[in-house]
Amino acid sequence: MNSVFADPAAWPICIxxxxxxxxxxxxxxxxxxxxxxxxxxxxxxxxxxxxMAAVLAMRIGDHPALYWMGGWTPRQGQAIGIAFLADRAGxxxxxxxxxxxxxxxxxxxxxxxxxxxxxxxxxxxxxxSQCGFFFAHDLFDMFVWxxxxxxxxxxxxxxxxxxxxxxxxxxxxILNTIGAYLILMGIALAYAxxxxxxxxxxxxxxxxxxxxxxxxxxxxxxxxGFLTKAAQVPFHFWLPDxxxxxxxxxxxxxxxxxxxxxxxxxARMVWEVFAPCPVVRHLVHVGLMSLGCGSAVMGAVMAxxxxxxxxxxxxxxxxxxxxxxxGVGLLGQQGLGGSLLYLAGHGLIKAVLFMIAGIMxxxxxxxxxxxxxxxxxxIWPAGIVMGACALVLAGIPIGPLDxxxxxxxxxxxxxxxxxxTLVIGFAGALxxxxxxxxxxxxxxxxxxxxxxxxxxxTDDEREHANRPFAAQLVPVLALLAVWVLFGIVFASGAxxxxxxxxxxxxxxxxxxxxxxxxxxxxxxxxxxxxxAMAIASADLNxxxxxxxxxxxxxxASRPAFRMLQAIHDGVIGEYVLWMMAGLVFLAGIAILGC
Amino acid sequence: MNAVDxxxxxxxxxxxxxxxxxxxAFAALAVALVVAAWPVMRAMxxxxxxxxxxxxxxxxxxxxxxxxTNMVSAINFDIRGLDTLGEEFMLLCTVTGGxxxxxxxxxxxxxxxxxxxxxxxxxxxxxxLRLLCRMLAPLTMVFGLYLAINAVLTPGGGFQGxxxxxxxxxxxxxxxxxxGWRDALGGEFFDAMEGLGAALYALCGFAAMGLGRPYLxxxxxxxxxxxxxxxxxxxxxxLGVTLAVAGGFATLLIEFMExxxxxxxxxxxxx
Numbered sequence: 001m002n003s004v005f006a007d008p009a010a011w012p013i014c015i016x017x018x019x020x021x022x023x024x025x026x027x028x029x030x031x032x033x034x035x036x037x038x039x040x041x042x043x044x045x046x047x048x049x050x051x052m053a054a055v056l057a058m059r060i061g062d063h064p065a066l067y068w069m070g071g072w073t074p075r076q077g078q079a080i081g082i083a084f085l086a087d088r089a090g091x092x093x094x095x096x097x098x099x100x101x102x103x104x105x106x107x108x109x110x111x112x113x114x115x116x117x118x119x120x121x122x123x124x125x126x127x128x129s130q131c132g133f134f135f136a137h138d139l140f141d142m143f144v145w146x147x148x149x150x151x152x153x154x155x156x157x158x159x160x161x162x163x164x165x166x167x168x169x170x171x172x173x174i175l176n177t178i179g180a181y182l183i184l185m186g187i188a189l190a191y192a193x194x195x196x197x198x199x200x201x202x203x204x205x206x207x208x209x210x211x212x213x214x215x216x217x218x219x220x221x222x223x224x225g226f227l228t229k230a231a232q233v234p235f236h237f238w239l240p241d242x243x244x245x246x247x248x249x250x251x252x253x254x255x256x257x258x259x260x261x262x263x264x265x266x267a268r269m270v271w272e273v274f275a276p277c278p279v280v281r282h283l284v285h286v287g288l289m290s291l292g293c294g295s296a297v298m299g300a301v302m303a304x305x306x307x308x309x310x311x312x313x314x315x316x317x318x319x320x321x322x323x324x325x326x327g328v329g330l331l332g333q334q335g336l337g338g339s340l341l342y343l344a345g346h347g348l349i350k351a352v353l354f355m356i357a358g359i360m361x362x363x364x365x366x367x368x369x370x371x372x373x374x375x376x377x378x379i380w381p382a383g384i385v386m387g388a389c390a391l392v393l394a395g396i397p398i399g400p401l402d403x404x405x406x407x408x409x410x411x412x413x414x415x416x417x418x419x420x421t422l423v424i425g426f427a428g429a430l431x432x433x434x435x436x437x438x439x440x441x442x443x444x445x446x447x448x449x450x451x452x453x454x455x456x457x458t459d460d461e462r463e464h465a466n467r468p469f470a471a472q473l474v475p476v477l478a479l480l481a482v483w484v485l486f487g488i489v490f491a492s493g494a495x496x497x498x499x500x501x502x503x504x505x506x507x508x509x510x511x512x513x514x515x516x517x518x519x520x521x522x523x524x525x526x527x528x529x530x531x532a533m534a535i536a537s538a539d540l541n542x543x544x545x546x547x548x549x550x551x552x553x554x555x556a557s558r559p560a561f562r563m564l565q566a567i568h569d570g571v572i573g574e575y576v577l578w579m580m581a582g583l584v585f586l587a588g589i590a591i592l593g594c
Numbered sequence: 595m596n597a598v599d600x601x602x603x604x605x606x607x608x609x610x611x612x613x614x615x616x617x618x619a620f621a622a623l624a625v626a627l628v629v630a631a632w633p634v635m636r637a638m639x640x641x642x643x644x645x646x647x648x649x650x651x652x653x654x655x656x657x658x659x660x661x662x663t664n665m666v667s668a669i670n671f672d673i674r675g676l677d678t679l680g681e682e683f684m685l686l687c688t689v690t691g692g693x694x695x696x697x698x699x700x701x702x703x704x705x706x707x708x709x710x711x712x713x714x715x716x717x718x719x720x721x722x723l724r725l726l727c728r729m730l731a732p733l734t735m736v737f738g739l740y741l742a743i744n745a746v747l748t749p750g751g752g753f754q755g756x757x758x759x760x761x762x763x764x765x766x767x768x769x770x771x772x773x774g775w776r777d778a779l780g781g782e783f784f785d786a787m788e789g790l791g792a793a794l795y796a797l798c799g800f801a802a803m804g805l806g807r808p809y810l811x812x813x814x815x816x817x818x819x820x821x822x823x824x825x826x827x828x829x830x831x832x833l834g835v836t837l838a839v840a841g842g843f844a845t846l847l848i849e850f851m852e853x854x855x856x857x858x859x860x861x862x863x864x865x
Contacts, residue, residue, distance in 0.1 A: 013809045017796045024793030028786040069676045071808040082676045118694045125687045144680035155691025217634040580623040587630035
């Protein structure tokens with residue numbers, strides 16, 4: 001082994017280029033390589049990529065290192081080439097992505113029989129582009145990987161090729177392409193001022209001219225693009241449409257890691273490039289936190305109103321990523337670390353839930369909560385897993401999701417924001433309640449009367465997996481085992497790592513230092529889960545609620561529900577208008593903050 | 595998403611009302627965005643201003659350190675070669691995705707009659723056209739190769755050259771008709787060309803590492819300025835791009851043409 005490969009700073013490019021090479025070779029052998037062999041090779045590659053990244057995160061430790069491609073190191077202080085940054089934030093995120101892809105590809109065996117090797121090629125490119133994005137230390141290079149990720153996502157969404165799936169894939173493509181276009185304009189503006197694309201170089205210019213309108217506009221445009229990928233209100237409209245139609249292993253990847261990639265991009269931009277601008281810090285603290293709160297609340301309400309299980313899970317993703325966005329907006333190391341941990345915890349649980357949805361599609365032949373009432377009793381183990389995941393989603397005080405929430409909450413309270421617990425609890429209670437309701441109705445035959453979810457859009461689709469129920473459940477249980485490992489066995493290690501990753505990403509700056517605050521009372525953490533159970537049991541026992549009480553409640557809430565349903569009507573023109581409104585909102589905050 | 599009856603008069607009135615609201619909202623938002631963009635536009639560098647330190651530096655680096663005269667190639671294949679690696683695989687990703695989406699609808703069966711469109715006669719191309727295309731196709735292909743190889747000296751490169759080579763394939767199709775073209779070429783060949791070409795680029799970076807240099811560093815002799823074989827390993831990565839682009843475009847051509855294939859009774863149009 002050559003000493004060049006032993007340098008951990010060189011590992012990121014080895015991971016990315018290795019995955020790319022393998023994708024090329026697999027495509028070349030599309031007709032020769034049998035599917036089983038490409039399954040094995042792809043699984044091994046994603047697992048090795050994730051494992052290498054995990055070892056890298058350990059070995060690089062407190063000394064993040066830049067690796068200049070082609071040996072083009074900066075000349076007289078000016079960046080010439082492109083660098084990859086090996087730090088714990090990027091390496092940790094890559095390790096997590098490797099885990100998600102390994103499990104999703106394992107679960108997907110049998111789903112994509114018709115696509116043969118092409119599915120593997122796309123998945124390898126999907127993972128490689130995410131790794132490249134996590135390691136990139138250059139605005140345009142980051143954009144290249146971001147675009148590749150989008151292209152792979154578009155193709156995988158439309159795979160089923162039925163007319164609703166093409167609608168969903170088109171909405172996804174159009175909105176994300178507009179987002180990518182905004183990012184490109186933002187990069188152009190940053191280059192116009194800084195004459196460089198390297199993060200550190202642009203940051204140095206921002207330090208010299210912190211009030212420059214070009215840099216602020218660049219941040220607004222780039223952030224809008226990344227928030228579109230992260231599916232934050234009001235840029236989120238593509239997510240439910242795409243999730244509802246994408247094959248479930250692909251949905252697991254979308255919710256598990258792809259939306260988090262958008263948030264990771266926002267955090268990188270904030271901390272590594274634009275943090276010296278006071279207007280940007282104001283924008284992040286006020287604008288992003290309001291968008292995060294809006295997403296957390298609206299996503300949760302929408303999730304409760306759905307009957308199409310994958311749409312429901314998609315809205316719950318909007319809600320939980322909104323909570324994580326608040327963590328980024330807190331502008332402190334602890335908040336950012338909590339946000340990263342929360343995203344990881346959410347990704348694990350959400351991937352499990354999407355795989356359960358996939359099992360429902362393939363074994364029960366549907367995904368409609370009301371239509372499948374009681375149909376799930378023969379596969380009750382899936383129901384138990386789903387119920388447990390619902391409780392975790394609601395925020396029971398175990399596991400990475402809750403640990404991240406507590407870190408964000410501690411940061412918020414030390415900046416004087418005491419309401420964050422309420423937002424997190426609200427998001428958890430409603431989304432957890434919605435999933436619990438599905439569990440009760442589908443797997444335990446409860447809830448003969450339906451309520452507001454009756455009016456939600458639905459679709460009779462099905463997926464065929466050529467594998468028995470038990471074989472599909474194994475990857476699900478494996479992912480749950482990982483959750484137990486990080487949530488219970490290595491809980492404090494995971495927390496420390498998230499903090500260390502946040503320290504790397506913030507370049508050791510801290511705009512709102514934390515103070516040690518006592519955690520809240522022991523009863524309160526269980527409250528969201530209790531409320532979730534209350535919501536689910538109220539929804540499932542509607543036939544026992546006196547008509548007068550129920551009618552009054554339904555009458556009061558119906559106009560709001562109707563309006564929310566009407567906004568999410570799948571009309572692409574309206575979605576684009578909402579994007580414009582979001583852009584105007586962010587720009588307005590930036591202008592007022594000047 | 596739900597099917598709604600839009601024929602009734604009330605429905606039409608609702609749609610019209612909604613459309614006017616949307617137009618108003620668009621106008622208001624567009625005005626707001628222009629207002630917000632105003633200070634940004636005022637702060638832009640003057641048109642034609644020349645504070646382009648980076649460009650000047652690259653202009654100095656290209657001839658001096660890489661012995662080449664086309665700076666765009668210096669940026670694409672060396673200084674910012676990683677971006678090109680990403681772009682190349684993005685193309686591969688797009689072509690693969692397109693193939694999946696198109697094949698998903700019609701399967702891969704090649705036995706059925708290709709190149710048929712219902713209601714349109716399938717004439718044999720006239721001899722004059724065939725002669726012209728048979729003469730032009732090899733010339734076009736040589737021109738594509740020239741564009742690709744000469745990238746270190748004059749504008750060109752693997753992307754442009756690859757597209758020109760793929761258009762030579764289109765000329766062969768014009769001359770021979772689709773069925774003959776498909777039999778002569780075959781999609782497997784282009785898959786291999788595309789995948790291996792792209793992999794060649796990535797492997798070229800690893801080769802540099804194997805020789806103890808950074809990823810994608812130059813490891814071949816640089817040659818002399820203004821000679822075709824200058825620029826070191828830029829030639830190899832450029833060749834990889836050429837193969838990948840030509841293979842990718844050819845695959846897309848085949849897949850689009852296959853859309854015209856008449857379906858067999860057994861084929862399921864909806865996958």
